[in-house]
Amino acid sequence: MSSNTMVIEEPNEVRVFAPATVANVASGYDVLGFAIDAPGDEVVARFSDQPGLRITNITGDNGKLPKTVEGNTAGVAALDLLRHLGLTDKGIEMEIHKKMPFGSGLGSSAASAVAGVYAVNMLLGEPLTKKQLLPFAMTGEASADGAYHADNVGPSLLGGITFIRSNEELDITQLPVPENLWAAVVHPDIEILTKVARDILPKEIPISTATQQMGNLGGFICGLYNNDLGLVGRSLHDVIAEPHRQKLIPEFYTAKQEALSHGALGFSISGAGPSVFALCEGEENANKVAEVISKVFTDNNFGNQIHVSRINTTGVHVI
Amino acid sequence: MSSNTMVIEEPNEVRVFAPATVANVASGYDVLGFAIDAPGDEVVARFSDQPGLRITNITGDNGKLPKTVEGNTAGVAALDLLRHLGLTDKGIEMEIHKKMPFGSGLGSSAASAVAGVYAVNMLLGEPLTKKQLLPFAMTGEASADGAYHADNVGPSLLGGITFIRSNEELDITQLPVPENLWAAVVHPDIEILTKVARDILPKEIPISTATQQMGNLGGFICGLYNNDLGLVGRSLHDVIAEPHRQKLIPEFYTAKQEALSHGALGFSISGAGPSVFALCEGEENANKVAEVISKVFTDNNFGNQIHVSRINTTGVHVI
Incomplete structure (x- = not known):
């Protein structure tokens, strides 16, 4: 050498x-x-x-x-x-x-x-x-x-x-990550097979549904770039998958209403579910929102786990 | 007083x-x-x-x-x-x-x-x-x-x-407007009735088409915020309206190919047509691209008008 x-x-x-x-x-x-x-x-x-x-x-x-x-x-x-x-x-x-x-x-x-x-x-x-x-x-x-x-x-x-x-x-x-953006994730103890979550979606959607989703996707992206959490919140709507997949998650709309009425920016299904998530401004609100979502599942006899965190900007790392 | x-x-x-x-x-x-x-x-x-x-x-x-x-x-x-x-x-x-x-x-x-x-x-x-x-x-x-x-x-x-x-x-x-972003617009002398341009679209589209369009919409917006004209160009695709409305514009794909092969970032239909547009990097390229698009229409005996300009950031104003 x-x-x-x-x-x-x-x-x-x-x-x-x-x-x-x-x-x-x-x-x-x-x-x-x-x-x-x-x-x-x-x-x-x-x-x-x-x-x-x-x-x-x-x-x-x-x-x-x-x-x-x-x-x-x-x-x-x-x-x-x-x-x-x-x-x-x-x-x-x-x-x-x-x-x-x-x-x-x-x-x-x-x-x-x-x-x-x-x-x-x-x-x-x-x-x-x-x-x-x-x-x-x-x-x-x-x-x-x-x-x-x-x-x-x-x-x-x-x-x-x-x-x-x-x-x-x-x-x-x-995409840019607003510093005060927190996620409240709740995983209810139910099982959804990926195949079921896929098959429950329609093959086709009206063009008007697509443009509505495009409006919200673009609004979400603009909201992040402009650090405008109001716009991020107004844009957190899923008109493609959520209306169908929510059927697989007990009390989904109750949980959603609880999250939104307690100040969450938005609420929807994580991936194909059954976990749900809310985006929130600040840790305190995220903790509160996670708690009220969790309570909906608990009250209906579904065990669940809470995960509250900032958006993780590190990704995979050595520990 | x-x-x-x-x-x-x-x-x-x-x-x-x-x-x-x-x-x-x-x-x-x-x-x-x-x-x-x-x-x-x-x-x-x-x-x-x-x-x-x-x-x-x-x-x-x-x-x-x-x-x-x-x-x-x-x-x-x-x-x-x-x-x-x-x-x-x-x-x-x-x-x-x-x-x-x-x-x-x-x-x-x-x-x-x-x-x-x-x-x-x-x-x-x-x-x-x-x-x-x-x-x-x-x-x-x-x-x-x-x-x-x-x-x-x-x-x-x-x-x-x-x-x-x-x-x-x-x-x-x-949205942010990259300084060097120019538009080459060509209006061919044909008439398309709004009703025809609307009725030629399908009522529904596959979800995969919607997500493809969402990918390109988001890419376009990110490209503008990041001043990344490469990403803007890769995102200029219309899989919803263009495949149908192009039928109403003679030699549409010939014009598109000419525009892209002469360096346009992207090319599509302006509104419901018949005008077409290309987005280009810089005035010189926009002029060249407008010229080759115009030639396609002219060669096929369609009179046409060219409009080349920067993206106009003023909007309506007193003159």
């Missing part, structure tokens, strides 16, 4: 956290998502003498995930990166620690995919930037739900509020 | 110009519009000893417009303002000078409505702000085409690029 060579130390082990995400965000069906501070998934990656990528441990999945690399989104995403780098023979072990429920509407499989590919990238000395990891994370998530979408993977990876112009072209923009 | 009273001089006569506008703007069906420098309509308003609003002269309309106040958009808009101000008995004469063709897709009736209401407002010493005039101008335009829409009236009044979240709530935002 010449004396001029710079030696970049590779760590022996990396532990990362990828946050949960709220997709759709009322007015942005299929094109918007944001990250929250918690919950999220952790992945540990370390070098191993045994060639190839292996998963050595999975916790928090109630035994649902196989330990094959191809059997979960973290493995698929990491393997896709290793293929791209020509390093499939590199000996790497992964541990996956699921710290959020499946099928919650909070981007569980996306968080795992992001954590998996990010952990391996960091272990290798960060050959790619965060943004460059996006297609691998998307491939990982697609292995679980069949759709190649960035609306959960994007914000889990990059943090903040992500706008996706095109999944095919991977054309995404990070 | 006490010596403390401030006397605001009212002019005896006001002449104003309201610019033509491009609505829809490819990705913003029913929610976007921008103003160009020319053509446009002129309205003169002056005080008269005879009580009430009267139209004394109309030019440039080929005799199509009646001289009754209720017979054209300028009169209806101005009268609606006078009603609001409780001044319907005030003696005011109006002259309307149409300097752009009807049915061009360039917001002719909107420009007249804007010029009419603005001229009278200025004659009266500007009791309302420009933005406050919007509903009266919309009422004026609606008297001609039946639809209460701000996508032409908004930019003709305020200038710039206008985004309409909601016509019902009159919730509009002025």
Whole structure:
């Protein structure tokens, strides 16, 4: 080795956290998502003498995930990166620690995919930037739900509020995040199968519905750029998915009315549900709003978990 | 009159110009519009000893417009303002000078409505702000085409690029205008009836079409806020109206291909057509693009008029 060579130390082990995400965000069906501070998934990656990528441990999945690399989104995403780098023979072990429920509407499989590919990238000395990891994370998530979408993977990876112009072209923009914008997320203990949430949507919608949604999407984006939370609030309406998917969530409109009457800027379904979210101005209001939403579910005998946080602007990171 | 009273001089006569506008703007069906420098309509308003609003002269309309106040958009808009101000008995004469063709897709009736209401407002010493005039101008335009829409009236009044979240709530935002953004507009000499342009659209569209349009609408808005003309260009696609309305415009796709292959950022139909427009980076490119579009129509024996300008950020003004 010449004396001029710079030696970049590779760590022996990396532990990362990828946050949960709220997709759709009322007015942005299929094109918007944001990250929250918690919950999220952790992945540990370390070098191993045994060639190839292996998963050595999975916790928090109630035994649902196989330990094959191809059997979960973290493995698929990491393997896709290793293929791209020509390093499939590199000996790497992964541990996956699921710290959020499946099928919650909070981007569980996306968080795992992001954590998996990010952990391996960091272990290798960060050959790619965060943004460059996006297609691998998307491939990982697609292995679980069949759709190649960035609306959960994007914000889990990059943090903040992500706008996706095109999944095919991977054309995404990070929107400005008003400092005082908080999310109140409540996850009721019910199960909605992704297939059911998809099939309940109509195939076609009136043009007038599309333009109404376009108006609200544009208003939401303008509100963020202009730091105008009033406009953000007026724009938080979903006329495409919510009118149909709310049928799968007990007392949805009661919860919505409670949230709005207690000052939430807006309220809708997180992803395909069953989690719901409100956007709020300030921590105090977000806590209050989360509490009244939670009470609606509790009063109807549905257990639920509350997650209140600022919009997470960090995304996946080493812990 | 006490010596403390401030006397605001009212002019005896006001002449104003309201610019033509491009609505829809490819990705913003029913929610976007921008103003160009020319053509446009002129309205003169002056005080008269005879009580009430009267139209004394109309030019440039080929005799199509009646001289009754209720017979054209300028009169209806101005009268609606006078009603609001409780001044319907005030003696005011109006002259309307149409300097752009009807049915061009360039917001002719909107420009007249804007010029009419603005001229009278200025004659009266500007009791309302420009933005406050919007509903009266919309009422004026609606008297001609039946639809209460701000996508032409908004930019003709305020200038710039206008985004309409909601016509019902009159919730509009002025988008940033990149300095080097130019419009190349070409009006071919064909007639498209508004009813035909409306009826040719389907009543419903697939959700995937709506989300594609939402992606491009959001990308366009982000591109403007980030001064990213590349993103603006990638976002200038209309998958809602253009695929249907292009059938009414001869050689539409030839013109589009010529515009794009000569460097236009994007190309689509202005409003309901038949005018077409391209957005371009810089004057030189806009002139070139207008020329190649015009040539397509000319080569196919359709006379046409070219209008090249920066995005007009002034809107209606006194001349």
